[in-house]
Amino acid sequence: xxxxxxxxxxxxxxxxxxxxxxxxxxxxxxxxxxxxxxxxxxxxxxxxxxxxxxxxxxxxxxxxxxxxxxxxxxxxxxxxxxxxxxxxxxxxxxxxxxxxxxxxxxxxxxxxxxxxxxxxxxxxxxxxxxxxxxxxxxxxxxxxxxxxxxxxxxxxxxxxxxxxxxxxxxxxxxxxxxxxxxxxxxxxxxxxxxxxxxxxxxxxxxxxxxxxxxxxxxxxxxxxxxxxxxxxxxxxxxxxxxxxxxxxxxxxxxxxxxxxxxxxxxxxxxxxxxxxxxxxxxxxxxxxxxxx
Amino acid sequence: xxxxxxxxxxxxxxxxxxxxxxxxxxxxxxxxxxxxxxxxxxxxxxxxxxxxxxxxxxxxxxxxxxxxxxxxxxxxxxxxxxxxxxxxxxxxxxxxxxxxxxxxxxxxxxxxxxxxxxxxxxxxxxxxxxxxxxxxxxxxxxxxxxxxxxxxxxxxxxxxxxxxxxxxxxxxxxxxxxxxxxxxxxxxxxxxxxxxxxxxxxxxxxxxxxxxxxxxxxxxxxxxxxxxxxxxxxxxxxxxxxxxxxxxxxxxxxxxxxxxxxxxxxxxxxxxxxxxxxxxxxxxxxxxxxxxxxxxxxxxxxxxxxxxxxxxxxxxxxxxxxxxxxxxxxxxxxxxxxx
Numbered sequence: 239x240x241x242x243x244x245x246x247x248x249x250x251x252x253x254x255x256x257x258x259x260x261x262x263x264x265x266x267x268x269x270x271x272x273x274x275x276x277x278x279x280x281x282x283x284x285x286x287x288x289x290x291x292x293x294x295x296x297x298x299x300x301x302x303x304x305x306x307x308x309x310x311x312x313x314x315x316x317x318x319x320x321x322x323x324x325x326x327x328x329x330x331x332x333x334x335x336x337x338x339x340x341x342x343x344x345x346x347x348x349x350x351x352x353x354x355x356x357x358x359x360x361x362x363x364x365x366x367x368x369x370x371x372x373x374x375x376x377x378x379x380x381x382x383x384x385x386x387x388x389x390x391x392x393x394x395x396x397x398x399x400x401x402x403x404x405x406x407x408x409x410x411x412x413x414x415x416x417x418x419x420x421x422x423x424x425x426x427x428x429x430x431x432x433x434x435x436x437x438x439x440x441x442x443x444x445x446x447x448x449x450x451x452x453x454x455x456x457x458x459x460x461x462x463x464x465x466x467x468x469x470x471x472x473x474x475x476x477x478x479x480x481x482x483x484x485x486x487x488x489x490x491x492x493x494x495x496x497x498x499x500x501x502x503x504x505x506x507x508x509x510x511x512x513x514x515x516x517x518x519x520x521x522x523x524x525x526x527x528x529x530x
Numbered sequence: 531x532x533x534x535x536x537x538x539x540x541x542x543x544x545x546x547x548x549x550x551x552x553x554x555x556x557x558x559x560x561x562x563x564x565x566x567x568x569x570x571x572x573x574x575x576x577x578x579x580x581x582x583x584x585x586x587x588x589x590x591x592x593x594x595x596x597x598x599x600x601x602x603x604x605x606x607x608x609x610x611x612x613x614x615x616x617x618x619x620x621x622x623x624x625x626x627x628x629x630x631x632x633x634x635x636x637x638x639x640x641x642x643x644x645x646x647x648x649x650x651x652x653x654x655x656x657x658x659x660x661x662x663x664x665x666x667x668x669x670x671x672x673x674x675x676x677x678x679x680x681x682x683x684x685x686x687x688x689x690x691x692x693x694x695x696x697x698x699x700x701x702x703x704x705x706x707x708x709x710x711x712x713x714x715x716x717x718x719x720x721x722x723x724x725x726x727x728x729x730x731x732x733x734x735x736x737x738x739x740x741x742x743x744x745x746x747x748x749x750x751x752x753x754x755x756x757x758x759x760x761x762x763x764x765x766x767x768x769x770x771x772x773x774x775x776x777x778x779x780x781x782x783x784x785x786x787x788x789x790x791x792x793x794x795x796x797x798x799x800x801x802x803x804x805x806x807x808x809x810x811x812x813x814x815x816x817x818x819x820x821x822x823x824x825x826x827x828x829x830x831x832x833x834x835x836x837x838x839x840x841x842x843x844x845x846x847x848x849x850x851x852x853x854x855x856x857x858x859x860x861x862x863x864x865x866x867x868x869x
Contacts, residue, residue, distance in 0.1 A: 254751040255667035259675060262660035265716025270682050273693035280692055292696060340578060353854045354582045360850045362588040364780030365798035366839045373832050375591045413584050473686040474783045481783060484688050494692045501689035508686055
């Protein structure tokens with residue numbers, strides 16, 4: 239008791255903060271820091287499964303060499319998943335922004351439409367999505383029906399039409415994936431003060447101009463949040479092929495060391511990608527700072 | 531209040547003056563404006579309805595497919611609505627979703643409930659603790675801790691799969707619900723770092739007055755937190771809870787890692803192996819067909835799988851039916867999009 243009295247307010251504050259944070263920090267060490275370090279160590283080893291557990295055997299860079307030279311599956315998979323992200327992220331962002339702008343209009347049934355747009359987050363993720371994709375449910379009859387194809391093939395050349403319809407197919411998946419992002423954009427749109435639009439309107443700005451001069455700069459932070467969320471969400475997505483491949487390597491082939499290696503390569507590439515995102519946003523973020 | 535009203539009036543006057551200047555059109559300005567308003571309204575509803583169809587489509591697809599019988603599938607006149615309401619698919623799916631012979635649907639369901647609701651409840655409280663520390667206090671190491679949270683958010687689980695599996699098997703936690711619940715209790719687990727970030731954001735925006743008043747009245751930091759700050763954070767807690775439940779329910783990655791025997795599978799996994807049984811039969815049946823043809827003429831086992839999909843997602847649908855408002859509104863109220 240006496241000792242506690244002697245603490246300054248500042249020390250007490252620090253102690254309190256860390257006591258609130260301690261549970262999370264212990265968890266971080268247990269479930270994040272130590273596994274991450276171990277996985278880095280394993281990536282330079284070959285792990286043998288014995289009765290005493292996993293026995294590491296140092297083989298240096300051999301796992302990394304294998305990933306980039308002998309493994310025929312890994313590089314194409316890596317390319318696919320990174321390229322997939324690079325295409326998916328802007329598509330999701332554009333669609334989510336578009337949907338949020340529509341849903342932000344005052345109208346009858348707004349809550350209903352918002353509820354509908356969020357529905358795929360509840361049902362079309364995880365196992366159910368996998369089942370539906372297997373049945374080709376993402377290919378809406380609208381786009382794949384032969385009558386639409388035949389109707390359009392006269393107007394648009396076949397070489398252009400086919401990829402176009404395939405893209406339309408892919409778009410349904412993009413739309414189903416953007417539920418949370420729409421909500422985040424909506425929340426962002428609500429924070430933009432209406433008086434800004436009024437002022438722009440009085441000064442003669444068109445809707446188009448006030449979108450690019452007001453809305454877009456004001457919700458740049460939300461674009462960053464959504465970009466990060468989309469990238470992070472793709473890791474645990476049921477359609478993440480890197481995850482399936484690592485699971486296959488680790489649990490079917492019992493190749494623990496190599497599994498860690500490709501996990502780390504994936505991690506490094508993702509971090510480079512995220513670094514790039516931050517670099518792109520740094521300028522626009524610092525310019526919006528303090529405007530709120 | 532009064533001054534803002536008069537400002538509004540001033541703006542209105544200015545606007546109507548400008549409108550007067552614009553009245554060189556053939557139509558009176560107001561009529562033209564009304565027409566464009568109506569057209570834009572109609573097109574807004576058209577676009578929204580078309581988009582809504584895409585979003586409701588998965589649900590329609592599941593419901594319609596799950597009710598179809600072999601006769602409906604082979605009948606080309608049946609597109610969406612089966613000829614007779616038949617729940618046989620559901621009966622078969624209900625039996626198969628147990629995962630193994632000595633389990634029923636309710637066993638897998640129970641495990642899913644424990645994992646998703648248990649983890650969600652624990653995450654609400656543990657992530658709130660960490661979020662409170664980082665949202666309200668400034669202390670040496672603050673930036674480092676904040677970076678750790680961001681870092682934890684960004685690390686792909688793929689990278690730490692092997693050591694995590696090793697850790698949990700050392701603890702003999704494989705095939706139990708501990709690998710989900712224990713990390714959640716410490717503010718980690720599925721998207722734990724994201725939830726901490728939500729709480730940081732929320733607590734950061736609360737006014738300091740209440741807290742200071744409590745402290746001056748002699749409440750300890752922990753009591754202030756528990757009796758004043760945490761109850762204020764209800765909107766954020768609701769967001770975290772609902773999202774955590776749904777994400778845990780639908781998640782396949784962690785269950786596939788840590789629940790390794792069909793006797794300990796949760797619903798999303800039993801649905802997965804149900805299809806595994808199904809697809810091998812399909813491969814045999816349709817090996818001569820192209821992919822496009824298979825989609826049109828899906829063998830009837832897939833209708834059972836769709837019934838299974840409906841059964842596995844039904845609890846979440848019911849939850850969503852009652853909490854839809856909170857899902858959609860709470861993101862705004864929790865101020866996720868704050869700064």
